[in-house]
Amino acid sequence: MATTPRNPGWTVQLAVHRAVRRDLDRLSAASAEGRETAPAALSAYWAETATQLHHHHEFEDSVVWPLMAERLGDRVRPLLTRNGQEHLAMAAAMDEFDAVSRATTPGTGAAGEALQRLRAAVETHLAHEEADVLPLTPEAFTLDDVAFFQAESARTNPPQAFLPWVLDDAPEDDVAFFSGHMPAPVRELLESTWMPRRRITVDALQSSHAESASRRG
Numbered sequence: 001m002a003t004t005p006r007n008p009g010w011t012v013q014l015a016v017h018r019a020v021r022r023d024l025d026r027l028s029a030a031s032a033e034g035r036e037t038a039p040a041a042l043s044a045y046w047a048e049t050a051t052q053l054h055h056h057h058e059f060e061d062s063v064v065w066p067l068m069a070e071r072l073g074d075r076v077r078p079l080l081t082r083n084g085q086e087h088l089a090m091a092a093a094m095d096e097f098d099a100v101s102r103a104t105t106p107g108t109g110a111a112g113e114a115l116q117r118l119r120a121a122v123e124t125h126l127a128h129e130e131a132d133v134l135p136l137t138p139e140a141f142t143l144d145d146v147a148f149f150q151a152e153s154a155r156t157n158p159p160q161a162f163l164p165w166v167l168d169d170a171p172e173d174d175v176a177f178f179s180g181h182m183p184a185p186v187r188e189l190l191e192s193t194w195m196p197r198r199r200i201t202v203d204a205l206q207s208s209h210a211e212s213a214s215r216r217g
Contacts, residue, residue, distance in 0.1 A: 008177075009137055009146040015174045016056055017126050019166045023049040024119050030106060030205050031115050037106040041204040046101060048201060050094055052165050053122075055157045057087045064149060068133075068140040076140075079132050086125035093118040163190055164198035
């Protein structure tokens with residue numbers, strides 16, 4: 001598996017990382033001090049982010065990285081140990097943000113501070129993984145392995161959940177990659193139902209704090 005944008009495994013991994021960063025940017029804007037974001041809108045948006053991030057890390061820890069450790073052995077074990085520790089740190093930061101966002105009104109500062117701690121934990125991990133772990137995947141995995149990972153992941157994270165999330169505001173290359181071999185019925189559902197449903201969640205988050213900014217102006 002070569003670390004180029006055209007490689008399936010590399011493209012999927014970087015697309016997930018991009019989507020996580022996008023969501024944290026949007027949540028930061030919605031949680032900024034003084035913003036009057038509707039709690040229900042923030043909660044609904046965060047629920048999708050948390051579900052996808054938890055699934056991604058659980059799948060890595062239970063399927064992807066154990067196979068890498070089996071094939072590359074001691075060369076990769078310290079990196080994967082660090083990965084696991086960073087996943088735990090992110091899970092704790094996610095739990096903190098979830099608790100704070102449920103207990104306080106968005107825009108009061110507490111949710112924004114918790115989210116900044118989460119962003120720091122996430123960005124540290126993503127940067128480490130992109131620099132040290134992903135470059136080892138050509139040695140560890142074949143393209144058949146990548147196809148297996150995608151099929152296995154879809155069993156617990158179905159297309160109607162994953163595709164609209166990862167393709168929301170995605171660059172054209174990502175859209176082309178994910179839709180290139182998509183069966184026509186799936187593409188039809190993505191365009192007619194799944195993406196519009198995702199858009200409702202996004203618009204609810206962004207319009208609520210946009211309206212508050214307009215009122216202040």
